Amino acid sequence: MSNTPLNHLQDFNITAFQNDLIGWFSREQRDLPWRKDKDAYKVWVSEIMLQQTRVDTVIPYFERFMEKFPTIDDLALADEESVLKAWEGLGYYSRVRNLHSAVKEVRELYGGMVPDSPAEISRLKGVGPYTAGAILSIAYSKAEPAVDGNVMRVLSRILSIWEDIAKPSVRKVFEEAVRALISHENPSHFNQALMELGALICTPTSPSCLLCPVREHCHAFEEGTTGELPVKTRKKSTRHVDLIAGVLKNDEGKILIHKRPQNGLLANLWEFPNVEKNTIISPRTTLKGYLSDEYKADTKIETGSFTSIDHVFSHLTWNIEVFAGTLQGDVEETDTVKLVTPDELTEYAFPVSHQKMWRAYQALQLEMPS
């Protein structure tokens, strides 16, 4: 009987747990910008931004985003360019393209009202099981589970659940636990309290158990296993890709930029022309050939690369050798190829890797004027 994952729900004082948890949250919750009211749109935006992203990182983005797109209509009617620009540097850019698309759908299908049923809200792009539960509970006070990494860590300790939380199927175990534990009187605070506890007290390493408001309910604390829970298998290492990039200026001082494909890594963001390194041909020759093929550009490339950028993604790393050069003839501008002045560059959304390139290039210009 003791080897089923949720067996500790049997002897669990649910009401006392809810009171201790929610009471603590009411006293200790952080003052965060998305907690000023429970407007479903604001809750939605904040939840998307917070996916795999730290609170401290999100705060300034959330403030700027709400200033720029205060309502669902404002976001729905905005250009994707400006939406991506508002997300620049936050990462996981498909989040905001999905949000933009879903907001348009809410405007057209539901008259701008975020739906309040699990079935309808889950149909929106970018709204998975966690986000659906978070919006439904926080904005609409529905008793739905919102199981994220915090909740799995906290509950794995409290209920001594030894399932591997890296396995997708295991989330359902924790949803079942939350359905058993959630306060129907205040599901919003219950869900948020579980996450807040994970963020402030029940942290991945060295949790502050002596400050924990639900210590008395915690099996891992009692058994001294907080250091072993949750069980989480680690993922495989990342692969390496070597790139060659060029910052090319024409005789008017304009820079050649290129829009990335609409799918895959950094989709629809802008970049400086780049190509994967060839094992045989020299970087400079490879780049010149690529620019000639791709943009019909006749270029003069400086002899040595002026900087080398190492950029680490979640699943791969780039090493980019960056060359400076000049465009000799004309380049045809299209939807995905543009020549822009340095000032105009700030209107386009670039990945951080390419922002690093541009800063290095500007530093170079300062060293060697004209």
Add this chain to the structure above:
DNA sequence: CACACGTGGAC
């Protein structure tokens, strides 16, 4: 299911 998908901070 396993993997793609960003970034900056902590230890």
Add this chain to the structure above:
DNA sequence: TGTCCAAGTGT
């Protein structure tokens, strides 16, 4: 320096 992240979702 390397490893693991931090309020996950789409395919």
